[in-house]
Amino acid sequence: MGLLESGIQMFSSFLGKKGETPSSSPATGNPFFDMLLNMKNGEKAKAATEIKENAEKSRESLFGEVWESILARYFPNVSKLMDLSSMVGITQKDPEAVPWQNEFENITALTLFIPDSFLHHITDWFANSETFLKVLENWPIKGKEMADKIRNGKDPDDVINAIRMMHQDMITGKVSFDKVYGAL
Amino acid sequence: MDRNKLIADIVTLLQASTMEPKEKAMWLILIPQMEETDLVKLQDVLQKEVSAMTNLYLETIAEQQ
Numbered sequence: 001m002g003l004l005e006s007g008i009q010m011f012s013s014f015l016g017k018k019g020e021t022p023s024s025s026p027a028t029g030n031p032f033f034d035m036l037l038n039m040k041n042g043e044k045a046k047a048a049t050e051i052k053e054n055a056e057k058s059r060e061s062l063f064g065e066v067w068e069s070i071l072a073r074y075f076p077n078v079s080k081l082m083d084l085s086s087m088v089g090i091t092q093k094d095p096e097a098v099p100w101q102n103e104f105e106n107i108t109a110l111t112l113f114i115p116d117s118f119l120h121h122i123t124d125w126f127a128n129s130e131t132f133l134k135v136l137e138n139w140p141i142k143g144k145e146m147a148d149k150i151r152n153g154k155d156p157d158d159v160i161n162a163i164r165m166m167h168q169d170m171i172t173g174k175v176s177f178d179k180v181y182g183a184l
Numbered sequence: 185m186d187r188n189k190l191i192a193d194i195v196t197l198l199q200a201s202t203m204e205p206k207e208k209a210m211w212l213i214l215i216p217q218m219e220e221t222d223l224v225k226l227q228d229v230l231q232k233e234v235s236a237m238t239n240l241y242l243e244t245i246a247e248q249q
Contacts, residue, residue, distance in 0.1 A: 036237065044240060
């Protein structure tokens with residue numbers, strides 16, 4: 001047993017009350033918090049577990065938001081397929097931040113199956129709009145890259161992907177138009 | 185807040201969090217891709233957890249003395 005481990009064990013027994021033995025909670029990598037979590041039957045262990053669980057719930061919810069944002073930017077096709085799978089009932093629908101959120105996401109996801117020659121009629125307006133491209137250019141993370149891609153290729157999928165990303169950021173309140181216009 | 189300062193703060197708090205090492209690594213990978221509002225949320229969640237655990241630790245020591 002290393003010096004650190006024996007020190008931790010000694011300190012654990014100091015912190016624990018009589019009759020309390022360490023449980024088998026997984027190590028957190030933080031020796032002091034491990035000790036609090038491993039005190040069996042103690043009020044403190046209960047409180048520590050509660051803090052840990054509440055923090056986990058908060059991080060899980062945040063992870064969901066971050067993940068959706070990353071999917072929309074880096075894996076747009078996967079993001080569309082996930083929306084379609086919720087539309088046909090394979091996966092659970094996301095709770096809506098605004099009433100039309102799922103409808104908008106499902107309609108734009110359906111563009112996966114619409115030929116580019118049809119989509120051009122709608123997306124060309126965006127691809128040729130300097131205002132839209134300027135706003136997109138100032139959009140946080142990947143905005144400029146997406147705007148350049150649209151300018152160069154005018155690919156309908158790129159336009160849809162950009163709109164989906166912007167929509168997602170707007171409904172989750174991550175980006176406000178004030179912020180983007182402020183940067184123009 | 186300055187993005188670099190925010191990230192530095194989060195990295196410090198991550199080390200003190202009770203989350204498992206795999207999750208720490210995951211956040212470290214995600215942080216560069218995260219928007220500022222999400223970074224602030226993460227900082228807030230971590231700060232709350234670490235402060236609560238530290239207070240609990242201090243209470244435990246006080247009771248033993």
